[in-house]
Amino acid sequence: MTILLQVTGLTKQYAEKVVVDEIEFTLEKNTSTALIGPNGAGKTTTLSMLTGLLKPTSGSVKMLDGDLRANIGFLPQYPQFHPWLSALEFTEMAAKLNGVPAKEAKLEAQKTLEFVGLGNDLNKKIATFSGGMKQRLGISQAIVHKPKLLLLDEPVSALDPVGRREVLDLLKGLQQETTILYSTHILNDAEEMTDQLLFLRDGKLVEQGTLREVRQRFDEQNYVVEFSSEKEAKLFANQSELIGEAKGSYVYIEI
Numbered sequence: 001m002t003i004l005l006q007v008t009g010l011t012k013q014y015a016e017k018v019v020v021d022e023i024e025f026t027l028e029k030n031t032s033t034a035l036i037g038p039n040g041a042g043k044t045t046t047l048s049m050l051t052g053l054l055k056p057t058s059g060s061v062k063m064l065d066g067d068l069r070a071n072i073g074f075l076p077q078y079p080q081f082h083p084w085l086s087a088l089e090f091t092e093m094a095a096k097l098n099g100v101p102a103k104e105a106k107l108e109a110q111k112t113l114e115f116v117g118l119g120n121d122l123n124k125k126i127a128t129f130s131g132g133m134k135q136r137l138g139i140s141q142a143i144v145h146k147p148k149l150l151l152l153d154e155p156v157s158a159l160d161p162v163g164r165r166e167v168l169d170l171l172k173g174l175q176q177e178t179t180i181l182y183s184t185h186i187l188n189d190a191e192e193m194t195d196q197l198l199f200l201r202d203g204k205l206v207e208q209g210t211l212r213e214v215r216q217r218f219d220e221q222n223y224v225v226e227f228s229s230e231k232e233a234k235l236f237a238n239q240s241e242l243i244g245e246a247k248g249s250y251v252y253i254e255i
């Protein structure tokens with residue numbers, strides 16, 4: 001396994017409040033990692049520092065194979081689309097902004113849109129797109145320049161079950177092309193496609209490892225984990241040998 005990204009002591013402090021607190025992790029090439037934590041845990045702040053949009057208070061982010069800025073693709077939690085543009089125009093614009101030579105940008109945009117399943121919608125205005133289509137368009141703008149690292153902030157949490165399925169399948173397929181780090185506050189969105197889990201709580205990385213490793217350690221610590229539905233929460237609480245209790249869509253895991 002080859003390491004692509006090394007994060008050391010990454011910290012963000014606003015006035016008195018430390019919102020990301022000396023987190024450390026590595027990402028292996030062509031793997032998928034979920035950054036999991038409840039709202040306010042520091043996920044967006046962490047991703048923003050990795051993209052370079054936000055300056056860390058201290059710590060470092062190093063790409064071991066190439067220049068980080070040139071090799072990153074990012075889908076924010078609330079992407080700004082230009083609804084009057086077509087999918088092709090928008091993705092072509094993103095390609096140029098991300099350094100794809102102007103004369104190749106349109107063809108690359110078209111190929112990328114076909115890859116994300118929008119091949120029949122190239123010339124449709126974004127204003128007419130569903131939530132799932134917009135999210136696939138968001139992914140296309142993030143991958144059109146073939147980045148080595150793809151960062152996605154809550155890529156599926158606003159989607160209905162069909163859109164969620166489509167986007168998760170798409171991300172699964174992308175893993176052969178790039179290394180993925182995505183945030184979610186819903187554990188079972190992470191499970192099926194994830195090699196590594198990073199649990200963030202109050203700005204601290206409280207747990208990291210494979211799903212299996214993390215589950216084995218669950219009974220040693222207190223956790224509150226949110227699932228996408230009450231049914232999923234009950235299923236998880238019953239299936240795992242946890243001293244845990246499902247309440248609504250949350251599972252409370254206690255020592």
Ligand code: ADP
Binds near residue numbers: 038039
């Ligand atoms: P998450 O993405 O996990 O929901 P965020 O990274 O958005 O968490 O936020 C983590 C914490 O940092 C929250 O308590 C939030 O209020 C705080 N925070 C985020 N941005 C700022 C800011 N610009 N100034 C002060 N506090 C902030």
